[in-house]
Each structure stands twice: as structure tokens, then as C-alpha cells.
Amino acid sequence: MSYVLILGATSDVAVACAHEFAAKGYNLYLAGRDIDTLNVMAGDAAIRHRIEAKALKFDALQSEAHQSFYDSLSPKPDVTICVFGLLGDQQRSEQDWAASEKVIHSNYTGAVSILNAVANNYEANKNGVIVGVSSVAGERGRQSNYIYGSAKAGFTAYLSGLRNRLTKSNVHVVTVKPGFINTRMTEGLKLPKPLTAEPGHLSKAIFKAVKKKKDVIYVLPVWRLIMLIIRSIPEGIFKKLKL
Numbered sequence: 001m002s003y004v005l006i007l008g009a010t011s012d013v014a015v016a017c018a019h020e021f022a023a024k025g026y027n028l029y030l031a032g033r034d035i036d037t038l039n040v041m042a043g044d045a046a047i048r049h050r051i052e053a054k055a056l057k058f059d060a061l062q063s064e065a066h067q068s069f070y071d072s073l074s075p076k077p078d079v080t081i082c083v084f085g086l087l088g089d090q091q092r093s094e095q096d097w098a099a100s101e102k103v104i105h106s107n108y109t110g111a112v113s114i115l116n117a118v119a120n121n122y123e124a125n126k127n128g129v130i131v132g133v134s135s136v137a138g139e140r141g142r143q144s145n146y147i148y149g150s151a152k153a154g155f156t157a158y159l160s161g162l163r164n165r166l167t168k169s170n171v172h173v174v175t176v177k178p179g180f181i182n183t184r185m186t187e188g189l190k191l192p193k194p195l196t197a198e199p200g201h202l203s204k205a206i207f208k209a210v211k212k213k214k215d216v217i218y219v220l221p222v223w224r225l226i227m228l229i230i231r232s233i234p235e236g237i238f239k240k241l242k243l
Contacts, residue, residue: 001050005029005077007058007114008084010037012183013133016203017081019088022049031058031069034086050217060084060110061102070117074152077208080118081131082111086148093147100147107151112158119162122171128208130166131174132159133202136218139227141241155220163215173208173215178202195222 004021006014009030018028022045030038030053031046038055045053058069086106093100109135115130121130124184137145138152165171180196197219205219218224233241 001025001027003027003029003075004079005073005082005118007031007082007111009041010034010061011083011085012199013082013181013202014083014108015041015222017206018045018053018084019049020200020207021079021202022051022053025049026053026079028053028055029073031056031059033059036140038202050179058114060114061105063110063113065207066114066115067185070114070121076128076141077123078124078207079117079129079131080115081133081206082115083133084110085133085135085152087150090143090145090147099179104134104151107148108158109156109209111155115158115162119166119171123166123169126170127173129172129211130159130168131175131176131206133206136177136179136223136227138232140238144243149216172210172213174214176202176206176209176217176219177216177227179226181219195226197218224232 004026006018006028008014009018011034018041019032028042028045030042032038035055035057042053042055045051050225052061052115085105086103088099088103097176111132132155134156135152137149138156141149148185159173159175166173178197180191181202182191182198184194205217209217
């Protein structure tokens with residue numbers, strides 16, 4: 001049976017992905033920092049979907065351990081979903097480098113570290129799918145979240161380059177660009193309902209993208225138009241907007 005590795009598996013989107021893939025017969029590697037929660041999730045998924053599920057300790061910020069973590073997986077996953085990230089607080093990040101660094105590592109360098117290990121294995125075996133959950137925030141820097149947005153911009157570019165490198169090896173890379181998502185990370189924010197996806201929307205879109213080998217997906221199609229408009233605003237005008 002096929003395995004899917006979910007990195008950052010306790011997030012709302014990751015939980016939805018776990019159930020989506022398990023319901024389709026995939027075994028699960030659930031990786032994250034909260035091993036107690038992951039053990040409960042793994043047990044629940046195994047019973048509910050009659051698949052194998054393993055809880056694994058993983059920290060996106062401990063890049064020195066990423067290669068050994070991936071090497072320890074047997075069998076290797078057929079699909080890897082990188083869903084971890086940190087929105088952070090923009091104003092705090094502007095004043096405190098430690099806070100800024102954590103956002104950058106959580107959204108970019110940590111993802112690159114573990115996905116490099118995955119990519120090299122997939123390339124050698126000429127098989128596999130990598131899914132990276134990025135963000136529309138990476139398409140243009142805005143004063144309200146440019147630390148987070150710049151990290152996601154880097155991650156989007158990384159996934160694009162990875163896709164360009166690995167396509168000849170029969171390895172597919174999917175870039176997921178959600179807009180607003182109704183999760184614990186955005187709890188307390190006033191999100192417009194027509195532009196806000198639920199975790200279940202993402203999990204279904206991700207599974208479909210894996211099966212149909214989509215390259216880049218916007219979970220809610222309206223965001224493709226919104227970002228086209230935002231990218232088209234001349235810089236002289238854009239820099240004066242409060243966004």
C-alpha cells in the first residue's frame with residue numbers, strides 16, 4: 001500500500017489531509033512536534049479507515065536532524081505533504097529578529113531542508129509526489145505581513161525550481177496557494193467568508209491535484225483573479241496603499 005508523509009501533521013489542514021488520504025487507502029506517516037496528539041490521531045485514523053498510521057517526532061526548525069529523520073522511514077512515502085508554517089506577528093517581527101527568524105525558518109528554510117532530502121530520494125527512485133502548501137501572500141509584499149509573505153515567496157520559488165528539476169525524473173511537485181483559511185492560525189482574524197476556505201476544501205483540492213498532477217492550484221478560484229489584479233497594480237500606486 002502507498003504511504004503519505006504529512007509534515008506538520010497537527011495543523012487543521014494537515015488533519016483534514018490525513019483523513020482525506022486515509023479514506024482513499026493511503027497509509028499515514030504523521031510527523032510533528034506534539035507526539036502525544038499525533039499518537040491519538042494515528043490511532044483514530046487506523047481504526048476509522050483501516051490503514052496503518054504512525055506518529056513521528058519532527059521539528060521543522062531542527063534542520064540538522066531532517067536527513068536522518070527521512071532516512072529512518074521504511075518504506076519511503078509515495079507522497080509528501082509539507083503543510084507546516086507560522087503566520088507570526090508582523091509588528092513583533094519588525095522589532096525582534098528572533099521572532100522574524102522563527103517565521104522565516106518555519107515557512108522557508110525548514111521546508112527546504114526536509115524537502116531537499118525527500119527530493120533527492122524521489123529523484124533517485126524516479127517516482128514520488130511532493131506537495132508544498134505556500135500562500136498567496138508570497139505573490140506581492142504587503143506592509144501587514146511581508147515577513148511571512150517573503151518567506152512564502154521564497155518557498156513558492158523553491159517549489160517551482162524543484163518542479164523544473166524533477167519533472168524529467170517522473171517526480172511531480174504541487175504548489176498549493178490558499179487564500180484565507182479558517183484555522184486555529186487565523187483564529188481571531190476577521191476573514192471575509194466568500195474568500196475563506198475550510199480545511200476540508202484544501203484536503204480535497206490537494207488530493208485531486210496529486211491524482212491529476214496539477215502544478216499550481218488556488219484552492220478557491222477567486223484568488224487567482226484577485227492576485228492577478230494585485231500583481232497588476234503599478235508599484236508607484238501600490239506602495240501608497242494600506243494593505
